Amino acid sequence: MPELPEVETVARDLRPRIVGATIVGARCSWARTLRTRSPEAFAEAVAGRRVEAVGRRAKQIVIDLSGGAALTVHLKMTGQLFVVPADAPEDPYVRLVLELGDGREVRFRDIRKFGKIGLYGRDPVSGELTVDVGGAAVFAAIGPEPLDPGFTLRDFRTRLRRRKGRLKPLLLDQSFLAGVGNIYADEALWTARLHPLRTVRTLRPPDERRLFEAVRSILAEAIERRGSSIDDYTAPDGDGSMQERLQVYQRTGEPCPRCGRPVKRVVIGARSTHLCSWCQRLTPADRAAASVILRGMTDGRRRPGGRWTGLAGEGVVGRTPAEAEQATRRARTERTQRAAATRRAAARASMAGSTPS
Numbered sequence: 001m002p003e004l005p006e007v008e009t010v011a012r013d014l015r016p017r018i019v020g021a022t023i024v025g026a027r028c029s030w031a032r033t034l035r036t037r038s039p040e041a042f043a044e045a046v047a048g049r050r051v052e053a054v055g056r057r058a059k060q061i062v063i064d065l066s067g068g069a070a071l072t073v074h075l076k077m078t079g080q081l082f083v084v085p086a087d088a089p090e091d092p093y094v095r096l097v098l099e100l101g102d103g104r105e106v107r108f109r110d111i112r113k114f115g116k117i118g119l120y121g122r123d124p125v126s127g128e129l130t131v132d133v134g135g136a137a138v139f140a141a142i143g144p145e146p147l148d149p150g151f152t153l154r155d156f157r158t159r160l161r162r163r164k165g166r167l168k169p170l171l172l173d174q175s176f177l178a179g180v181g182n183i184y185a186d187e188a189l190w191t192a193r194l195h196p197l198r199t200v201r202t203l204r205p206p207d208e209r210r211l212f213e214a215v216r217s218i219l220a221e222a223i224e225r226r227g228s229s230i231d232d233y234t235a236p237d238g239d240g241s242m243q244e245r246l247q248v249y250q251r252t253g254e255p256c257p258r259c260g261r262p263v264k265r266v267v268i269g270a271r272s273t274h275l276c277s278w279c280q281r282l283t284p285a286d287r288a289a290a291s292v293i294l295r296g297m298t299d300g301r302r303r304p305g306g307r308w309t310g311l312a313g314e315g316v317v318g319r320t321p322a323e324a325e326q327a328t329r330r331a332r333t334e335r336t337q338r339a340a341a342t343r344r345a346a347a348r349a350s351m352a353g354s355t356p357s
């Protein structure tokens with residue numbers, strides 16, 4: 001699922017394409033894509049409005065429109081945004097279209113249909129997006145932006161010390177920090193040499209500092225590299241390259257870039273977590289408390305049940321560890337290539353519509 005760097009990249013690509021354009025209509029083929037209104041009411045509400053700004057808050061794109069309105073786009077699992085000429089072929093996965101006055105369309109393509117688009121008002125006093133005038137802010141429950149220049153180590157510490165629990169679920173908690181998801185939580189914890197199951201109360205000040213710096217540097221680098229193009233993520237200007245720089249995410253069984261021991265995978269709160277259990281140690285107390293979760297840990301070769309396995313699953317049962325590791329790597333390469341081919345096909349039409357006609 002696209003996280004802060006991917007969503008930021010989509011917003012940056014979109015901005016020069018659509019700011020200044022006027023929306024003249026909207027078509028929606030999957031009503032549940034809309035958070036707040038019926039397709040008809042939505043089309044009526046956006047028609048005639050000019051796009052004034054494109055930004056991001058947490059994992060959502062925010063498109064400010066004239067007259068104090070704003071659209072939010074949550075890409076969720078498979079959402080993609082393209083700007084294409086109106087006569088470009090439209091595939092069946094396009095769920096919502098904003099028709100622009102200059103003959104182009106903003107198309108929201110979403111294979112799995114989890115994506116959401118909201119239409120809100122911007123409160124003239126607070127500047128917050130709200131459902132109704134004076135109503136609750138849309139992003140009220142979302143934590144601070146980790147890359148906000150005003151967000152300091154001191155703020156991070158204060159927030160951290162108010163929390164309990166383990167680091168991985170905490171980093172994924174959007175009320176703690178905005179925009180971090182599974183990929184960058186794993187990468188930040190590895191960089192900071194902190195075990196994902198470490199509890200917050202065992203952190204010492206240097207640990208807190210390393211985590212703060214790791215989260216910010218990973219996210220900043222990922223934005224620079226236009227995000228990680230894994231599975232369905234792509235942006236209007238094309239794929240990102242951060243996936244080539246990931247150290248542990250989806251690298252189960254491969255050597256840890258720091259110590260050479262195999263990267264391990266464990267499921268924490270139903271999410272795959274990747275770590276090096278040598279570089280990311282647990283305190284004895286945390287280890288005892290986390291033993292049930294750690295029992296499920298794998299290095300992509302031997303499952304707790306004793307069968308050889310890997311990302312390729314059942315196909316590698318009965319092979320040697322080296323063969324299994326090779327099969328795992330091959331399966332990942334094939335999956336990545338398949339996903340890239342699908343993305344390229346979808347992006348081709350978008351590239352054609354890069355410049356206003």
Ligand SMILES: [Zn+2]
Binds near residue numbers: 259260276277279280
């Ligand atoms: Zn290591």
